Amino acid sequence: xxxxxxxxxxxxxxxxxxxxxxxxxxxxxxxxxxxxxxxxxxxxxxxxxxxxxxxxxxxxxxxxxxxxxxxxxxxxxxxxxxxxxxxxxxxxxxxxxxxxxxxxxxxxxxxxxxxxxxxxxxxxxxxxxxxxxxxxxxxxxxxxxxxxxxxxxxxxxxxxxxxxxxxxxxxxxxxxxxxxxxxxxxxxxxxxxxxxxxxxxxxxxxxxxxxxxxxxxxxxxxxxxxxxxxxxxxxxxxxxxxxxxxxxxxxxxxxxxxxxxxxxxxxxxxxxxxxxxxxxxxxxxxxxxxxxxxxxxxxxxxxxxxxxxxxxxxxxxxxxxxxxxxxxxxxxxxxxxxxxxxxxxxxxxxxxxxxxxxxxxxxxxxxxxxxxxxxxxxxxxxx
Numbered sequence: 246x247x248x249x250x251x252x253x254x255x256x257x258x259x260x261x262x263x264x265x266x267x268x269x270x271x272x273x274x275x276x277x278x279x280x281x282x283x284x285x286x287x288x289x290x291x292x293x294x295x296x297x298x299x300x301x302x303x304x305x306x307x308x309x310x311x312x313x314x315x316x317x318x319x320x321x322x323x324x325x326x327x328x329x330x331x332x333x334x335x336x337x338x339x340x341x342x343x344x345x346x347x348x349x350x351x352x353x354x355x356x357x358x359x360x361x362x363x364x365x366x367x368x369x370x371x372x373x374x375x376x377x378x379x380x381x382x383x384x385x386x387x388x389x390x391x392x393x394x395x396x397x398x399x400x401x402x403x404x405x406x407x408x409x410x411x412x413x414x415x416x417x418x419x420x421x422x423x424x425x426x427x428x429x430x431x432x433x434x435x436x437x438x439x440x441x442x443x444x445x446x447x448x449x450x451x452x453x454x455x456x457x458x459x460x461x462x463x464x465x466x467x468x469x470x471x472x473x474x475x476x477x478x479x480x481x482x483x484x485x486x487x488x489x490x491x492x493x494x495x496x497x498x499x500x501x502x503x504x505x506x507x508x509x510x511x512x513x514x515x516x517x518x519x520x521x522x523x524x525x526x527x528x529x530x531x532x533x534x535x536x537x538x539x540x541x542x543x544x545x546x547x548x549x550x551x552x553x554x555x556x557x558x559x560x561x562x563x564x565x566x567x568x569x570x571x572x573x574x575x576x577x578x579x580x581x582x583x584x585x586x587x588x589x590x591x592x593x594x595x596x597x598x599x600x601x602x603x604x605x606x607x608x609x610x611x612x613x614x615x616x617x618x619x620x621x622x623x624x625x626x627x628x
Contacts, residue, residue, distance in 0.1 A: 248281065250268065251347070262487075264373045268373075275620065282309065286310065294314075294315065343628060345624075346368060349373075350389055372417065374540075376421070379536055402421075407426075430540065433549065455528065455531075457484070461489025463493065465536075470582060474583070531544070531553070531554045538560040544562045548603040549604050555586060558574055
């Protein structure tokens with residue numbers, strides 16, 4: 246069996262957030278499991294492009310990748326050469342073939358799915374949060390509604406759907422009645438446990454160190470967090486680690502200035518994977534009060550080094566956090582978030598317990614071997 250992963254962007258295009266890491270970790274783990282894996286992608290890297298030679302296969306961390314030129318610099322990711330290569334690959338392939346498409350609402354994903362359907366090739370579709378009421382109504386909603394009505398609904402019906410959480414499955418069902426949805430979590434990268442000590446966490450001090458580590462965009466709820474922190478009854482320091490569009494960053498910084506909290510916020514920009522876990526471990530609490538998240542790898546990553554989390558109910562991992570008492574889950578409004586943060590600040594006992602038990606619990610729950618076997622079963626039942 247040959248598994249072709251089609252994604253509009255691939256690492257090192259980390260400007261697109263945690264989804265890029267999730268896709269890469271899956272492809273790398275499948276390759277290490279001796280699966281025949283090929284990734285077809287574009288040179289997209291925000292408004293810039295990656296410097297890889299196009300239409301030539303090379304290797305990134307053991308995975309065979311072929312990049313193709315993207316003709317648009319927006320989220321449409323139009324790449325005729327990618328589609329032509331896919332068609333040629335299908336024609337010459339002698340093995341049983343599975344097409345795994347990541348993301349939706351872009352021309353790479355839609356046309357790749359259309360070609361696969363036309364050639365009667367099985368497709369696994371990982372929408373990566375792109376098939377939800379929030380996404381459908383956010384940005385270009387008329388375009389999305391028209392595309393879904395004309396071809397999207399039929400294409401989604403053709404696919405075997407992969408959701409990364411029960412929340413993502415329920416969100417998808419609000420758009421379209423699907424019976425062929427498999428829920429399999431993202432893989433989680435585990436740093437060496439010896440790199441982190443309990444001294445990094447829950448130290449007795451007056452200032453509460455908060456960390457936001459994600460792509461900076463509207464759905465992440467940073468405006469709500471700022472308004473909540475304006476109401477906070479404790480001393481705090483917020484580090485915002487991530488990249489975003491310049492116009493939106495200016496808007497957030499103006500809001501922080503208006504609320505008179507800008508002196509307590511540090512903006513670091515994107516942090517690479519080598520430094521990420523050290524940064525997480527040096528903070529008391531990771532925060533993510535998003536309007537919509539299908540999974541949120543950063544939540545699991547934070548817990549692997551024992552840093553508790555405070556998140557919204559709209560984050561895919563919220564049920565896991567509640568079940569195992571690994572943090573705090575809030576409603577999406579400033580008053581509720583302020584109350585949640587106050588609880589987290591005052592409950593040092595719970596934070597110490599999370600620091601102690603979370604790493605082993607997360608490693609057991611997100612075992613790479615177990616999750617990869619679930620993906621392989623998904624591919625077998627899709628063929």
